[in-house]
Amino acid sequence: MALWATAGATGNGKRDGSLGYLVPALLLVVIFFIIPVLMLLLRSVLEPEPGLQNYATLLGSTTYLRIFLNTFIVAAVVTILSVSIGYPVAWLLAIMPEKWSRLVLAIIILSMWTNLLARTYAWMVLLQRTGVINKTLMGLGLIDAPLPLVNNLVGVTIGMTYIMLPFVILPLMGVIRAIDPGILRAAALCGAGRLQCFLRVLLPLSLPGVAAGALMVFVMSLGYFVTPALLGGTSNMMLAELVAQFVQSLVNWGMGGAAALVLLVVTLALYAVQLRYFNPNAAR
Protein backbone atom coordinates (compact mmCIF):
# COMPACT_ATOMS: atom_id res chain seq x y z
CA MET A 1 0.00 0.00 0.00
CA ALA A 2 2.92 2.26 0.73
CA LEU A 3 3.88 1.97 -2.89
CA TRP A 4 0.94 3.77 -4.32
CA ALA A 5 0.92 6.23 -1.47
CA THR A 6 4.39 7.36 -2.48
CA ALA A 7 3.48 7.22 -6.14
CA GLY A 8 0.63 9.59 -5.34
CA ALA A 9 2.79 11.87 -3.26
CA THR A 10 5.42 12.34 -5.93
CA GLY A 11 2.67 12.56 -8.50
CA ASN A 12 2.04 16.21 -7.80
CA GLY A 13 5.67 16.89 -8.58
CA LYS A 14 6.48 18.75 -5.38
CA ARG A 15 10.07 18.31 -4.24
CA ASP A 16 11.11 19.61 -0.89
CA GLY A 17 14.74 20.68 -0.94
CA SER A 18 15.65 19.64 2.58
CA LEU A 19 16.33 15.96 3.19
CA GLY A 20 16.55 16.45 6.96
CA TYR A 21 13.03 15.16 7.54
CA LEU A 22 13.95 11.95 5.78
CA VAL A 23 16.69 10.96 8.20
CA PRO A 24 14.56 8.87 10.61
CA ALA A 25 12.92 7.04 7.71
CA LEU A 26 16.25 6.50 5.98
CA LEU A 27 17.79 5.23 9.17
CA LEU A 28 14.95 2.74 9.52
CA VAL A 29 15.43 1.56 5.95
CA VAL A 30 19.19 1.20 6.39
CA ILE A 31 18.97 -0.70 9.69
CA PHE A 32 16.06 -2.97 8.89
CA PHE A 33 16.44 -3.40 5.16
CA ILE A 34 19.80 -2.46 3.66
CA ILE A 35 22.00 -4.04 6.33
CA PRO A 36 20.15 -7.39 6.42
CA VAL A 37 20.24 -7.52 2.61
CA LEU A 38 23.96 -6.88 2.64
CA MET A 39 24.44 -9.62 5.22
CA LEU A 40 22.45 -11.95 3.01
CA LEU A 41 24.67 -11.01 0.08
CA LEU A 42 27.73 -11.74 2.17
CA ARG A 43 26.43 -15.14 3.20
CA SER A 44 25.65 -16.04 -0.38
CA VAL A 45 29.28 -15.48 -1.39
CA LEU A 46 30.93 -16.69 1.85
CA GLU A 47 29.01 -19.88 2.76
CA PRO A 48 29.95 -22.67 2.77
CA GLU A 49 33.21 -21.25 1.38
CA PRO A 50 34.13 -17.93 -0.28
CA GLY A 51 33.31 -17.73 -3.97
CA LEU A 52 30.46 -17.55 -6.42
CA GLN A 53 29.71 -21.29 -6.41
CA ASN A 54 26.23 -20.76 -4.92
CA TYR A 55 25.26 -18.59 -7.87
CA ALA A 56 26.88 -21.02 -10.27
CA THR A 57 24.87 -23.92 -8.81
CA LEU A 58 21.67 -21.91 -8.81
CA LEU A 59 21.92 -20.60 -12.36
CA GLY A 60 23.57 -23.72 -13.74
CA SER A 61 20.87 -26.17 -12.73
CA THR A 62 17.85 -26.76 -14.92
CA THR A 63 15.77 -27.57 -11.84
CA TYR A 64 16.40 -24.22 -10.24
CA LEU A 65 16.04 -22.37 -13.53
CA ARG A 66 12.69 -24.06 -13.98
CA ILE A 67 11.64 -22.77 -10.57
CA PHE A 68 12.67 -19.25 -11.61
CA LEU A 69 10.73 -19.61 -14.85
CA ASN A 70 7.71 -21.04 -13.06
CA THR A 71 7.77 -18.14 -10.61
CA PHE A 72 7.67 -15.63 -13.44
CA ILE A 73 4.95 -17.49 -15.32
CA VAL A 74 2.74 -17.71 -12.24
CA ALA A 75 3.34 -14.04 -11.42
CA ALA A 76 2.53 -13.04 -15.01
CA VAL A 77 -0.64 -15.13 -15.20
CA VAL A 78 -1.82 -13.86 -11.82
CA THR A 79 -1.11 -10.28 -12.93
CA ILE A 80 -3.03 -10.67 -16.20
CA LEU A 81 -5.99 -12.28 -14.45
CA SER A 82 -6.01 -9.72 -11.64
CA VAL A 83 -6.02 -6.82 -14.09
CA SER A 84 -8.69 -8.40 -16.33
CA ILE A 85 -10.98 -9.09 -13.39
CA GLY A 86 -10.02 -6.01 -11.39
CA TYR A 87 -10.48 -3.46 -14.17
CA PRO A 88 -14.26 -3.86 -14.62
CA VAL A 89 -14.69 -3.93 -10.84
CA ALA A 90 -12.69 -0.74 -10.40
CA TRP A 91 -14.62 0.90 -13.22
CA LEU A 92 -17.93 -0.09 -11.70
CA LEU A 93 -16.81 1.18 -8.30
CA ALA A 94 -15.80 4.49 -9.83
CA ILE A 95 -19.16 5.14 -11.52
CA MET A 96 -21.47 3.54 -8.92
CA PRO A 97 -23.55 5.71 -6.61
CA GLU A 98 -21.41 6.58 -3.62
CA LYS A 99 -23.38 4.61 -1.02
CA TRP A 100 -23.11 1.39 -3.02
CA SER A 101 -19.48 1.83 -3.92
CA ARG A 102 -18.68 2.37 -0.26
CA LEU A 103 -20.33 -0.91 0.64
CA VAL A 104 -18.53 -2.87 -2.08
CA LEU A 105 -15.25 -1.23 -1.15
CA ALA A 106 -15.78 -2.16 2.48
CA ILE A 107 -16.30 -5.79 1.47
CA ILE A 108 -13.11 -5.78 -0.60
CA ILE A 109 -11.07 -4.19 2.17
CA LEU A 110 -12.58 -6.46 4.80
CA SER A 111 -11.37 -9.47 2.82
CA MET A 112 -7.87 -7.98 2.88
CA TRP A 113 -8.02 -7.74 6.65
CA THR A 114 -8.99 -11.35 7.11
CA ASN A 115 -6.08 -13.59 8.00
CA LEU A 116 -4.21 -14.74 4.92
CA LEU A 117 -3.88 -18.31 6.18
CA ALA A 118 -7.60 -18.55 6.91
CA ARG A 119 -8.40 -17.34 3.40
CA THR A 120 -5.95 -19.75 1.81
CA TYR A 121 -7.27 -22.70 3.83
CA ALA A 122 -10.79 -21.69 2.78
CA TRP A 123 -9.72 -22.10 -0.85
CA MET A 124 -8.17 -25.45 -0.03
CA VAL A 125 -11.50 -26.65 1.33
CA LEU A 126 -13.42 -25.22 -1.63
CA LEU A 127 -11.13 -26.60 -4.30
CA GLN A 128 -10.29 -30.09 -3.05
CA ARG A 129 -11.60 -33.23 -4.73
CA THR A 130 -14.38 -33.59 -2.20
CA GLY A 131 -14.83 -29.82 -1.92
CA VAL A 132 -17.91 -27.73 -2.56
CA ILE A 133 -17.00 -26.84 -6.15
CA ASN A 134 -16.31 -30.39 -7.29
CA LYS A 135 -19.32 -31.78 -5.44
CA THR A 136 -21.63 -29.19 -6.97
CA LEU A 137 -20.30 -29.76 -10.49
CA MET A 138 -20.62 -33.53 -10.06
CA GLY A 139 -24.08 -33.17 -8.55
CA LEU A 140 -25.19 -31.16 -11.57
CA GLY A 141 -23.81 -33.89 -13.80
CA LEU A 142 -21.38 -31.50 -15.50
CA ILE A 143 -18.35 -33.65 -14.71
CA ASP A 144 -17.91 -37.35 -13.94
CA ALA A 145 -14.70 -37.22 -11.93
CA PRO A 146 -13.50 -34.43 -9.63
CA LEU A 147 -11.39 -31.78 -11.35
CA PRO A 148 -7.85 -31.40 -10.01
CA LEU A 149 -8.16 -27.85 -8.71
CA VAL A 150 -5.69 -27.84 -5.86
CA ASN A 151 -2.11 -28.98 -5.22
CA ASN A 152 -1.28 -27.72 -8.67
CA LEU A 153 -0.89 -24.55 -10.73
CA VAL A 154 -4.65 -24.06 -11.00
CA GLY A 155 -5.01 -23.82 -7.23
CA VAL A 156 -2.07 -21.42 -6.90
CA THR A 157 -3.42 -19.19 -9.68
CA ILE A 158 -6.94 -19.05 -8.25
CA GLY A 159 -5.76 -18.43 -4.68
CA MET A 160 -3.22 -15.78 -5.61
CA THR A 161 -5.49 -13.93 -8.02
CA TYR A 162 -8.09 -13.71 -5.29
CA ILE A 163 -5.58 -12.34 -2.82
CA MET A 164 -4.03 -9.88 -5.29
CA LEU A 165 -7.30 -8.41 -6.66
CA PRO A 166 -7.63 -5.56 -4.14
CA PHE A 167 -4.12 -4.39 -5.03
CA VAL A 168 -5.31 -3.80 -8.60
CA ILE A 169 -8.78 -2.54 -7.82
CA LEU A 170 -7.81 0.14 -5.32
CA PRO A 171 -5.22 2.10 -7.35
CA LEU A 172 -7.24 1.67 -10.54
CA MET A 173 -10.39 2.98 -8.93
CA GLY A 174 -8.56 6.10 -7.82
CA VAL A 175 -7.23 6.72 -11.30
CA ILE A 176 -10.56 6.11 -13.03
CA ARG A 177 -12.39 8.33 -10.57
CA ALA A 178 -9.97 11.14 -11.34
CA ILE A 179 -10.84 11.04 -15.04
CA ASP A 180 -13.22 13.86 -15.90
CA PRO A 181 -16.53 12.29 -17.07
CA GLY A 182 -16.84 15.30 -19.36
CA ILE A 183 -14.08 13.87 -21.54
CA LEU A 184 -16.09 10.71 -22.15
CA ARG A 185 -19.18 12.77 -22.92
CA ALA A 186 -17.17 14.90 -25.31
CA ALA A 187 -15.91 11.76 -27.05
CA ALA A 188 -19.46 10.47 -27.37
CA LEU A 189 -20.65 13.83 -28.72
CA CYS A 190 -17.91 13.70 -31.31
CA GLY A 191 -19.36 10.43 -32.54
CA ALA A 192 -17.24 7.83 -30.74
CA GLY A 193 -19.06 4.58 -30.07
CA ARG A 194 -18.93 2.83 -26.71
CA LEU A 195 -16.03 0.63 -27.71
CA GLN A 196 -14.10 3.58 -29.11
CA CYS A 197 -14.79 5.61 -25.98
CA PHE A 198 -13.29 2.83 -23.94
CA LEU A 199 -10.36 1.93 -26.16
CA ARG A 200 -9.29 5.43 -27.15
CA VAL A 201 -10.27 7.53 -24.14
CA LEU A 202 -10.85 5.65 -20.90
CA LEU A 203 -8.22 2.94 -21.31
CA PRO A 204 -5.30 5.24 -22.22
CA LEU A 205 -6.22 7.64 -19.43
CA SER A 206 -6.40 4.84 -16.87
CA LEU A 207 -3.20 3.15 -18.04
CA PRO A 208 -1.07 4.58 -15.22
CA GLY A 209 -3.44 2.91 -12.74
CA VAL A 210 -3.23 -0.36 -14.65
CA ALA A 211 0.56 -0.15 -14.69
CA ALA A 212 0.78 0.65 -10.98
CA GLY A 213 -1.59 -2.16 -10.01
CA ALA A 214 -0.03 -4.66 -12.37
CA LEU A 215 3.50 -3.94 -11.16
CA MET A 216 2.45 -4.22 -7.55
CA VAL A 217 0.74 -7.55 -8.14
CA PHE A 218 3.61 -8.88 -10.24
CA VAL A 219 6.26 -7.95 -7.69
CA MET A 220 4.25 -9.27 -4.75
CA SER A 221 3.52 -12.50 -6.63
CA LEU A 222 7.20 -13.09 -7.36
CA GLY A 223 7.99 -13.37 -3.67
CA TYR A 224 4.78 -15.03 -2.51
CA PHE A 225 5.07 -17.92 -0.11
CA VAL A 226 1.96 -18.95 1.84
CA THR A 227 -0.50 -19.47 -0.99
CA PRO A 228 1.79 -21.44 -3.33
CA ALA A 229 3.02 -23.49 -0.39
CA LEU A 230 -0.51 -24.49 0.60
CA LEU A 231 -2.34 -24.68 -2.71
CA GLY A 232 0.50 -25.76 -5.00
CA GLY A 233 2.37 -28.97 -5.61
CA THR A 234 6.10 -29.48 -5.50
CA SER A 235 6.50 -29.72 -9.26
CA ASN A 236 5.40 -26.12 -9.69
CA MET A 237 7.29 -24.70 -6.79
CA MET A 238 7.88 -20.96 -6.57
CA LEU A 239 11.08 -19.20 -5.64
CA ALA A 240 10.05 -18.17 -2.13
CA GLU A 241 9.41 -21.84 -1.30
CA LEU A 242 12.86 -22.72 -2.57
CA VAL A 243 14.38 -20.06 -0.33
CA ALA A 244 12.44 -21.37 2.67
CA GLN A 245 13.62 -24.89 1.88
CA PHE A 246 17.26 -23.81 1.74
CA VAL A 247 16.99 -21.82 4.95
CA GLN A 248 14.83 -24.12 7.08
CA SER A 249 15.21 -27.68 5.86
CA LEU A 250 18.63 -27.87 4.26
CA VAL A 251 20.07 -25.15 6.51
CA ASN A 252 22.11 -23.99 3.51
CA TRP A 253 21.99 -20.25 3.99
CA GLY A 254 24.47 -19.53 1.24
CA MET A 255 22.13 -20.97 -1.39
CA GLY A 256 19.10 -19.41 0.28
CA GLY A 257 20.78 -16.01 0.21
CA ALA A 258 21.78 -16.42 -3.42
CA ALA A 259 18.25 -17.36 -4.47
CA ALA A 260 16.76 -14.47 -2.51
CA LEU A 261 19.21 -12.03 -4.05
CA VAL A 262 18.57 -13.15 -7.59
CA LEU A 263 14.87 -12.55 -6.93
CA LEU A 264 15.58 -9.14 -5.43
CA VAL A 265 17.75 -8.04 -8.35
CA VAL A 266 15.15 -9.11 -10.90
CA THR A 267 12.42 -7.32 -8.96
CA LEU A 268 14.42 -4.11 -8.73
CA ALA A 269 15.20 -4.30 -12.44
CA LEU A 270 11.51 -4.62 -13.21
CA TYR A 271 10.73 -1.70 -10.97
CA ALA A 272 13.35 0.38 -12.74
CA VAL A 273 11.79 -0.50 -16.10
CA GLN A 274 8.40 0.49 -14.81
CA LEU A 275 9.69 3.82 -13.50
CA ARG A 276 11.41 4.49 -16.81
CA TYR A 277 8.62 3.57 -19.21
CA PHE A 278 5.37 3.64 -17.27
CA ASN A 279 5.96 6.52 -14.94
CA PRO A 280 2.54 7.91 -14.04
CA ASN A 281 3.89 11.47 -14.33
CA ALA A 282 5.31 10.83 -17.77
CA ALA A 283 2.11 9.21 -18.98
CA ARG A 284 0.04 12.23 -18.14
Added chain:
Amino acid sequence: MKNRVAIAFLAATVGFAGSAAAQEMVFTSWGGTTQDAQKTYWAESFTTSSGIKVTQDGPTDYGKIKAMVESGNVTWDVVDVEGDYAVQAGNAGLLEKLDFSVIDRSKLDPRFVTDYSVGSFYYSFVIGCNTDAVAECPKTWADLFDTAKFPGKRTFYKWSAPGVVEAALLADGVPADQLYPLDLDRAFKKLDTIKADIIWWDSGAQSQQLLASAEAPFGSFWNGRLTALAETGVSVETSWTNNITAADSLVVPKGAKNKEAAMKFIAAATSGPAQAQFATETGYAPINLEASALMDAELRKTLPDMQAETQVNADMSYWAEHRDEIGTRWYAWQAE
Protein backbone atom coordinates in the same frame (compact mmCIF):
# COMPACT_ATOMS: atom_id res chain seq x y z
CA MET B 1 44.15 -13.20 24.47
CA LYS B 2 42.26 -10.13 25.58
CA ASN B 3 39.32 -11.35 23.54
CA ARG B 4 39.41 -14.72 25.16
CA VAL B 5 39.28 -13.18 28.59
CA ALA B 6 36.36 -11.03 27.54
CA ILE B 7 34.53 -14.06 26.17
CA ALA B 8 35.22 -16.04 29.31
CA PHE B 9 33.92 -13.18 31.39
CA LEU B 10 30.86 -12.88 29.20
CA ALA B 11 30.23 -16.60 29.37
CA ALA B 12 30.55 -16.47 33.16
CA THR B 13 28.04 -13.64 33.39
CA VAL B 14 25.64 -15.36 31.01
CA GLY B 15 26.03 -18.59 32.93
CA PHE B 16 25.31 -16.79 36.16
CA ALA B 17 22.28 -15.02 34.73
CA GLY B 18 21.14 -18.37 33.39
CA SER B 19 21.20 -20.15 36.70
CA ALA B 20 19.61 -17.21 38.47
CA ALA B 21 16.65 -17.28 36.07
CA ALA B 22 16.36 -21.06 35.97
CA GLN B 23 12.75 -21.08 37.08
CA GLU B 24 11.57 -20.82 33.50
CA MET B 25 12.40 -22.53 30.24
CA VAL B 26 11.14 -22.94 26.68
CA PHE B 27 10.20 -26.21 25.01
CA THR B 28 9.80 -26.28 21.25
CA SER B 29 8.14 -28.97 19.20
CA TRP B 30 6.07 -29.49 16.04
CA GLY B 31 2.65 -28.35 17.19
CA GLY B 32 -0.61 -30.21 16.74
CA THR B 33 -1.83 -33.17 18.77
CA THR B 34 1.73 -34.37 19.43
CA GLN B 35 2.86 -31.18 21.16
CA ASP B 36 -0.44 -31.01 23.05
CA ALA B 37 0.41 -34.37 24.58
CA GLN B 38 3.99 -33.30 25.28
CA LYS B 39 2.65 -30.24 27.04
CA THR B 40 0.20 -32.18 29.19
CA TYR B 41 2.26 -35.23 30.11
CA TRP B 42 5.80 -33.83 30.10
CA ALA B 43 5.75 -30.08 30.65
CA GLU B 44 2.86 -29.65 33.03
CA SER B 45 3.78 -32.57 35.27
CA PHE B 46 7.40 -31.36 35.21
CA THR B 47 6.27 -27.91 36.37
CA THR B 48 4.27 -29.50 39.18
CA SER B 49 7.21 -31.53 40.43
CA SER B 50 10.04 -29.02 39.89
CA GLY B 51 8.40 -25.61 40.04
CA ILE B 52 10.06 -24.70 36.74
CA LYS B 53 7.66 -23.05 34.36
CA VAL B 54 7.73 -24.38 30.79
CA THR B 55 6.72 -22.13 27.91
CA GLN B 56 5.68 -23.86 24.68
CA ASP B 57 6.96 -22.63 21.34
CA GLY B 58 7.05 -23.97 17.79
CA PRO B 59 7.16 -25.25 15.22
CA THR B 60 10.69 -26.63 15.25
CA ASP B 61 12.77 -24.86 12.63
CA TYR B 62 16.38 -25.92 11.94
CA GLY B 63 17.12 -22.54 10.34
CA LYS B 64 16.08 -20.84 13.56
CA ILE B 65 18.25 -23.11 15.70
CA LYS B 66 21.26 -22.22 13.57
CA ALA B 67 20.40 -18.51 13.68
CA MET B 68 20.03 -18.60 17.47
CA VAL B 69 23.30 -20.41 18.05
CA GLU B 70 25.20 -18.14 15.66
CA SER B 71 23.79 -14.93 17.11
CA GLY B 72 24.29 -16.16 20.67
CA ASN B 73 20.68 -15.38 21.49
CA VAL B 74 19.26 -18.83 22.12
CA THR B 75 15.64 -18.64 23.24
CA TRP B 76 14.84 -22.37 22.98
CA ASP B 77 16.04 -24.63 25.78
CA VAL B 78 14.77 -28.04 24.71
CA VAL B 79 13.80 -28.80 21.13
CA ASP B 80 12.08 -31.85 19.66
CA VAL B 81 13.92 -32.59 16.37
CA GLU B 82 14.17 -35.45 13.92
CA GLY B 83 16.70 -38.12 14.90
CA ASP B 84 18.97 -37.72 11.89
CA TYR B 85 19.10 -33.96 12.37
CA ALA B 86 20.05 -34.46 16.03
CA VAL B 87 23.07 -36.56 15.06
CA GLN B 88 24.15 -34.12 12.36
CA ALA B 89 23.62 -30.97 14.45
CA GLY B 90 25.54 -32.54 17.34
CA ASN B 91 28.48 -33.18 15.05
CA ALA B 92 28.21 -29.66 13.64
CA GLY B 93 28.57 -28.09 17.10
CA LEU B 94 25.05 -26.70 17.29
CA LEU B 95 24.06 -28.63 20.41
CA GLU B 96 24.99 -28.85 24.08
CA LYS B 97 26.26 -32.16 25.38
CA LEU B 98 23.58 -33.75 27.54
CA ASP B 99 24.23 -34.17 31.23
CA PHE B 100 23.85 -37.89 31.87
CA SER B 101 24.33 -37.38 35.58
CA VAL B 102 20.85 -35.82 35.50
CA ILE B 103 19.36 -37.94 32.71
CA ASP B 104 19.32 -41.68 33.45
CA ARG B 105 20.88 -43.16 30.34
CA SER B 106 20.53 -46.78 31.47
CA LYS B 107 16.73 -46.70 31.18
CA LEU B 108 16.67 -45.30 27.63
CA ASP B 109 16.47 -47.19 24.35
CA PRO B 110 20.14 -47.14 23.26
CA ARG B 111 19.16 -46.90 19.57
CA PHE B 112 18.25 -43.26 20.09
CA VAL B 113 20.91 -42.03 22.52
CA THR B 114 23.96 -39.97 21.53
CA ASP B 115 26.15 -37.57 23.49
CA TYR B 116 23.97 -34.72 22.27
CA SER B 117 20.51 -36.25 22.13
CA VAL B 118 18.11 -38.77 23.57
CA GLY B 119 14.98 -40.15 21.94
CA SER B 120 11.79 -38.17 22.37
CA PHE B 121 9.44 -40.84 21.08
CA TYR B 122 9.57 -43.12 18.13
CA TYR B 123 7.16 -43.75 15.36
CA SER B 124 6.64 -45.78 12.25
CA PHE B 125 5.81 -44.77 8.75
CA VAL B 126 2.87 -47.05 7.99
CA ILE B 127 0.40 -47.44 5.15
CA GLY B 128 -2.87 -45.75 5.97
CA CYS B 129 -6.09 -46.02 4.01
CA ASN B 130 -9.59 -44.53 4.20
CA THR B 131 -11.84 -47.57 3.87
CA ASP B 132 -14.90 -45.44 3.13
CA ALA B 133 -13.26 -44.03 0.03
CA VAL B 134 -11.92 -47.14 -1.70
CA ALA B 135 -13.02 -50.75 -2.16
CA GLU B 136 -9.59 -52.22 -1.49
CA CYS B 137 -6.69 -50.91 0.55
CA PRO B 138 -2.99 -51.20 -0.31
CA LYS B 139 -1.27 -53.53 2.14
CA THR B 140 2.40 -53.24 1.19
CA TRP B 141 4.74 -50.53 -0.07
CA ALA B 142 4.66 -52.31 -3.44
CA ASP B 143 0.86 -51.91 -3.43
CA LEU B 144 1.16 -48.24 -2.58
CA PHE B 145 3.50 -47.79 -5.56
CA ASP B 146 1.18 -49.74 -7.87
CA THR B 147 -0.99 -47.19 -9.67
CA ALA B 148 -2.59 -49.82 -11.89
CA LYS B 149 -3.93 -51.86 -8.98
CA PHE B 150 -4.61 -48.85 -6.78
CA PRO B 151 -5.42 -45.85 -8.96
CA GLY B 152 -5.81 -42.40 -7.45
CA LYS B 153 -3.79 -39.96 -5.42
CA ARG B 154 -1.53 -41.13 -2.61
CA THR B 155 0.16 -38.97 -0.02
CA PHE B 156 3.75 -39.02 1.25
CA TYR B 157 5.86 -36.99 3.66
CA LYS B 158 7.14 -33.93 1.82
CA TRP B 159 10.41 -33.28 3.57
CA SER B 160 13.64 -35.11 3.05
CA ALA B 161 13.76 -37.51 5.98
CA PRO B 162 14.10 -41.21 6.66
CA GLY B 163 11.02 -42.99 5.35
CA VAL B 164 10.01 -42.30 1.78
CA VAL B 165 13.26 -43.33 0.08
CA GLU B 166 13.22 -46.56 2.08
CA ALA B 167 9.58 -47.16 1.12
CA ALA B 168 10.41 -46.75 -2.57
CA LEU B 169 13.27 -49.24 -2.36
CA LEU B 170 11.17 -51.77 -0.45
CA ALA B 171 8.42 -51.35 -3.05
CA ASP B 172 10.98 -52.01 -5.77
CA GLY B 173 11.93 -55.30 -4.15
CA VAL B 174 15.06 -54.44 -2.18
CA PRO B 175 15.22 -56.77 0.85
CA ALA B 176 14.78 -54.93 4.14
CA ASP B 177 18.21 -55.95 5.42
CA GLN B 178 19.98 -54.63 2.32
CA LEU B 179 18.56 -51.09 2.24
CA TYR B 180 21.76 -49.35 3.35
CA PRO B 181 23.64 -47.73 1.79
CA LEU B 182 20.57 -46.36 0.02
CA ASP B 183 20.51 -46.80 -3.74
CA LEU B 184 19.23 -43.31 -4.51
CA ASP B 185 19.17 -43.78 -8.29
CA ARG B 186 16.94 -46.78 -7.91
CA ALA B 187 14.72 -45.06 -5.31
CA PHE B 188 14.13 -41.98 -7.45
CA LYS B 189 13.46 -44.13 -10.49
CA LYS B 190 10.78 -45.94 -8.52
CA LEU B 191 9.39 -42.69 -7.18
CA ASP B 192 9.22 -41.33 -10.73
CA THR B 193 6.63 -43.98 -11.56
CA ILE B 194 4.09 -42.51 -9.14
CA LYS B 195 5.24 -38.90 -9.03
CA ALA B 196 2.18 -37.50 -10.83
CA ASP B 197 -0.09 -39.24 -8.31
CA ILE B 198 1.62 -38.00 -5.15
CA ILE B 199 0.20 -35.28 -2.94
CA TRP B 200 2.78 -34.28 -0.35
CA TRP B 201 1.88 -33.68 3.26
CA ASP B 202 4.08 -31.24 5.12
CA SER B 203 2.57 -31.55 8.58
CA GLY B 204 0.88 -34.30 10.54
CA ALA B 205 -2.36 -32.33 10.63
CA GLN B 206 -2.33 -32.03 6.86
CA SER B 207 -1.82 -35.75 6.43
CA GLN B 208 -4.92 -36.36 8.54
CA GLN B 209 -6.92 -33.83 6.55
CA LEU B 210 -5.89 -35.41 3.22
CA LEU B 211 -6.88 -38.88 4.36
CA ALA B 212 -10.13 -37.88 6.09
CA SER B 213 -11.32 -35.89 3.07
CA ALA B 214 -10.14 -38.70 0.75
CA GLU B 215 -8.24 -36.08 -1.24
CA ALA B 216 -5.66 -38.85 -1.02
CA PRO B 217 -7.45 -42.05 0.06
CA PHE B 218 -4.17 -43.77 1.00
CA GLY B 219 -0.52 -43.05 1.63
CA SER B 220 2.35 -43.19 4.06
CA PHE B 221 1.67 -41.76 7.52
CA TRP B 222 3.10 -41.42 11.01
CA ASN B 223 1.30 -44.20 12.86
CA GLY B 224 0.20 -41.93 15.73
CA ARG B 225 -1.67 -39.62 13.39
CA LEU B 226 -3.72 -42.55 12.13
CA THR B 227 -4.56 -43.61 15.70
CA ALA B 228 -5.70 -40.06 16.43
CA LEU B 229 -7.72 -39.89 13.22
CA ALA B 230 -9.44 -43.21 13.87
CA GLU B 231 -10.54 -41.88 17.26
CA THR B 232 -12.39 -39.04 15.52
CA GLY B 233 -14.57 -41.57 13.71
CA VAL B 234 -12.82 -41.81 10.34
CA SER B 235 -12.63 -45.39 8.99
CA VAL B 236 -8.90 -45.90 8.90
CA GLU B 237 -7.06 -49.09 8.06
CA THR B 238 -3.40 -49.33 9.02
CA SER B 239 -0.99 -51.77 7.41
CA TRP B 240 2.13 -52.41 9.47
CA THR B 241 3.86 -54.47 6.79
CA ASN B 242 7.47 -53.28 6.63
CA ASN B 243 6.68 -50.32 8.88
CA ILE B 244 9.68 -47.99 8.84
CA THR B 245 10.69 -46.63 12.22
CA ALA B 246 12.34 -43.31 12.85
CA ALA B 247 12.66 -41.35 16.05
CA ASP B 248 12.36 -37.81 17.21
CA SER B 249 15.05 -36.61 19.58
CA LEU B 250 15.27 -34.10 22.38
CA VAL B 251 18.20 -31.71 22.13
CA VAL B 252 19.51 -28.57 23.82
CA PRO B 253 20.79 -25.89 21.43
CA LYS B 254 24.31 -24.67 22.19
CA GLY B 255 24.21 -21.67 24.48
CA ALA B 256 20.69 -22.35 25.77
CA LYS B 257 19.98 -19.91 28.57
CA ASN B 258 18.43 -22.42 30.96
CA LYS B 259 20.67 -25.40 30.44
CA GLU B 260 20.23 -26.79 33.91
CA ALA B 261 16.44 -26.68 33.73
CA ALA B 262 16.66 -28.18 30.23
CA MET B 263 18.53 -31.24 31.50
CA LYS B 264 16.00 -31.73 34.29
CA PHE B 265 13.16 -31.38 31.80
CA ILE B 266 14.67 -34.03 29.51
CA ALA B 267 15.17 -36.33 32.48
CA ALA B 268 11.49 -35.93 33.41
CA ALA B 269 10.19 -36.21 29.83
CA THR B 270 12.08 -39.42 29.18
CA SER B 271 11.11 -41.01 32.51
CA GLY B 272 9.00 -44.17 32.44
CA PRO B 273 5.68 -42.68 33.55
CA ALA B 274 5.92 -39.59 31.31
CA GLN B 275 6.78 -41.75 28.30
CA ALA B 276 3.99 -44.21 29.07
CA GLN B 277 1.37 -41.48 29.37
CA PHE B 278 2.55 -39.78 26.20
CA ALA B 279 2.49 -43.06 24.29
CA THR B 280 -0.99 -43.91 25.58
CA GLU B 281 -2.29 -40.60 24.32
CA THR B 282 -0.54 -40.42 20.94
CA GLY B 283 0.04 -43.97 19.73
CA TYR B 284 3.77 -43.30 19.37
CA ALA B 285 6.16 -45.68 21.05
CA PRO B 286 8.02 -44.84 24.25
CA ILE B 287 11.82 -44.62 24.25
CA ASN B 288 12.09 -45.47 27.95
CA LEU B 289 12.62 -49.20 28.41
CA GLU B 290 10.43 -49.29 31.52
CA ALA B 291 7.47 -47.46 30.00
CA SER B 292 5.80 -50.41 28.28
CA ALA B 293 5.21 -52.20 31.56
CA LEU B 294 3.26 -49.19 32.80
CA MET B 295 0.88 -49.22 29.85
CA ASP B 296 -2.43 -50.90 29.16
CA ALA B 297 -1.75 -54.27 27.53
CA GLU B 298 -4.44 -53.87 24.84
CA LEU B 299 -3.12 -50.47 23.88
CA ARG B 300 0.45 -51.64 23.65
CA LYS B 301 -0.52 -53.85 20.74
CA THR B 302 -1.13 -50.76 18.59
CA LEU B 303 2.34 -49.34 19.19
CA PRO B 304 5.24 -49.60 16.74
CA ASP B 305 7.39 -51.56 19.19
CA MET B 306 4.86 -54.41 19.07
CA GLN B 307 5.03 -54.49 15.25
CA ALA B 308 8.60 -55.73 15.11
CA GLU B 309 7.98 -58.72 12.86
CA THR B 310 8.49 -57.01 9.48
CA GLN B 311 9.78 -53.76 10.94
CA VAL B 312 12.52 -51.80 9.22
CA ASN B 313 14.70 -49.49 11.28
CA ALA B 314 15.77 -46.39 9.37
CA ASP B 315 19.51 -45.99 9.84
CA MET B 316 19.88 -42.65 11.62
CA SER B 317 23.66 -42.48 11.42
CA TYR B 318 23.55 -43.18 7.69
CA TRP B 319 21.02 -40.39 7.33
CA ALA B 320 22.97 -38.00 9.52
CA GLU B 321 26.00 -38.50 7.33
CA HIS B 322 24.14 -38.13 4.02
CA ARG B 323 21.40 -35.72 5.10
CA ASP B 324 22.54 -32.78 2.94
CA GLU B 325 23.31 -34.88 -0.10
CA ILE B 326 19.96 -36.70 -0.02
CA GLY B 327 18.10 -33.50 0.85
CA THR B 328 19.52 -31.53 -2.06
CA ARG B 329 18.71 -34.30 -4.47
CA TRP B 330 15.27 -34.89 -2.95
CA TYR B 331 14.11 -31.28 -3.29
CA ALA B 332 15.54 -30.94 -6.77
CA TRP B 333 13.70 -34.10 -7.79
CA GLN B 334 10.46 -32.85 -6.27
CA ALA B 335 10.70 -29.60 -8.21
CA GLU B 336 11.39 -31.30 -11.54
